[in-house]
Amino acid sequence: MPRLRLDDWQPHPAVANRLTGQDDGPHATLALGDQAGLVQFGVHLERLPPGSRSSHRHWHETEDEFVLVLSGELVLVEDVETVLRAGDAAAWAAGAPLAHCLENRAAGDATFLVVGARAAAGTVHYPDHGLVMRHDETGRRFFRADGSPVDHAAAPSATDGTKPPARR
Numbered sequence: 001m002p003r004l005r006l007d008d009w010q011p012h013p014a015v016a017n018r019l020t021g022q023d024d025g026p027h028a029t030l031a032l033g034d035q036a037g038l039v040q041f042g043v044h045l046e047r048l049p050p051g052s053r054s055s056h057r058h059w060h061e062t063e064d065e066f067v068l069v070l071s072g073e074l075v076l077v078e079d080v081e082t083v084l085r086a087g088d089a090a091a092w093a094a095g096a097p098l099a100h101c102l103e104n105r106a107a108g109d110a111t112f113l114v115v116g117a118r119a120a121a122g123t124v125h126y127p128d129h130g131l132v133m134r135h136d137e138t139g140r141r142f143f144r145a146d147g148s149p150v151d152h153a154a155a156p157s158a159t160d161g162t163k164p165p166a167r168r
Helices: 032-036
Strands: 010-012 027-031 041-048 065-071 073-077 081-085 089-092 101-103 110-117 122-126 131-136 139-144
Touching: 027 032, 032 041, 065 081, 073 110, 081 089
Parallel strands: none
Antiparallel strands: 010 027, 027 041, 041 110, 065 089, 065 110, 073 081, 073 101, 122 131, 131 139
């Protein structure tokens, strides 16, 4: 396998999510797992400028997730907040209902590595917004916490502030 390219960052503009109205701010990603042709787990580098969040707070029913801060400073937002600096790591076991995201409240950019499963199907909970997303080979479907479906025409896409699940 040749050396992976670390200069092909994909920018993502700040856009409010159509379902929640939340704008996580701009960010950039580098899909290292895709470059390498990995099929069992995904690896992403992410860069968050000041004021941006990694995602809506969420947790996965069937996927483990791991992050390693490479540069800068981030705030891990769970039920409590924890400052993470370069060299710090955090992880969440599949099924543990601990919603999380990372926020850059510092003056400079922060970069971090994300590793997670590439599950063909899964469920992601967004408790701050009362939403649940289920994904499989047919696509993504959103539901309210009570189980009622959300209109798919209003469902967010990968270009409007959410990141595709199971690709990390």
